[in-house]
Amino acid sequence: QSVLTQPPSVSAAPGQRVTISCSGSSSNIGNGNNYVSWFQQLPGAAPKLLIFDNNQRPSGIPDRFSGSKSGTSATLGITGLQTGDEADYYCGTWDSSLSAGVFGGGTKLTVL
Amino acid sequence: QVHLVEFGGGVVQPGRSLRLSCAASGFTFSSYGMHWVRQAPGKGLEWVAVIWFDGSNKYFGDSVKGRFTISRDNSKNTVYLQMNSLRAEDTAMYYCARDRAGRARLQIDYWGQGTLVTVSS
Numbered sequence: 379q380s381v382l383t384q385p386p387s388v389s390a391a392p393g394q395r396v397t398i399s400c401s402g403s404s405s406n407i408g409n410g411n412n413y414v415s416w417f418q419q420l421p422g423a424a425p426k427l428l429i430f431d432n433n434q435r436p437s438g439i440p441d442r443f444s445g446s447k448s449g450t451s452a453t454l455g456i457t458g459l460q461t462g463d464e465a466d467y468y469c470g471t472w473d474s475s476l477s478a479g480v481f482g483g484g485t486k487l488t489v490l
Numbered sequence: 491q492v493h494l495v496e497f498g499g500g501v502v503q504p505g506r507s508l509r510l511s512c513a514a515s516g517f518t519f520s521s522y523g524m525h526w527v528r529q530a531p532g533k534g535l536e537w538v539a540v541i542w543f544d545g546s547n548k549y550f551g552d553s554v555k556g557r558f559t560i561s562r563d564n565s566k567n568t569v570y571l572q573m574n575s576l577r578a579e580d581t582a583m584y585y586c587a588r589d590r591a592g593r594a595r596l597q598i599d600y601w602g603q604g605t606l607v608t609v610s611s
Contacts, residue, residue, distance in 0.1 A: 380534065411595075415598060419535075425585070425601050426601065427599050427600070427601075430597060430599065431597070436599065468534065468535050470535070470537070471596055477549050478549055478551055478552070479525065481527075481536065481537060484534040484535065
């Protein structure tokens with residue numbers, strides 16, 4: 379049971395938009411000192427940073443990917459879906475009560 | 491560019507020990523916190539441990555607390571994970587990852603390719 383809750387799977391057609399939610403608590407996402415990151419893991423590969431500091435994109439990440447945070451939840455948005463976006467997506471942050479890093483259980487994105 | 495390479499994985503019997511290493515290059519290693527994150531076959535990411543830039547603070551996940559230790563040698567640009575009393579459930583790919591901050595709080599920006607640890611008799 380992960381500290382952060384994500385839907386196990388989402389799907390959408392090419393060109394469409396999808397959102398992935400990440401629900402936490404006041405000790406992790408809801409703590410203003412903790413920032414949410416999102417990671418993409420393509421099949422057979424290591425994870426890769428997509429979003430940091432709740433809503434910032436590293437250089438090289440297209441603006442089709444966006445992040446937001448509200449209260450104790452965060453959301454990853456992907457527009458203009460491509461077949462190459464099929465991957466597992468994870469949210470992660472620090473939990474101040476646990477003094478530990480925490481990840482969501484991961485969401486498998488299928489582009490139909 | 492940032493490069494992280496993990497070493498030391500393999501097959502080990504339950505109850506035995508193993509030490510993983512992660513060699514870093516392409517950045518000022520002594521300025522950044524470093525994490526270990528693992529992924530069991532077919533499962534999600536599980537945070538294992540973090541060490542601050544100067545080694546002054548270390549934190550561990552509940553499932554490894556008391557069995558695993560993390561250390562670093564800033565003169566060798568290397569972070570280590572000492573794993574003792576290994577169990578079958580420790581079987582996973584172990585990733586080394588860099589934090590964006592020295593006083594790390596899971597703001598990972600770079601990952602290694604991982605090293606596989608299999609605990610089996």
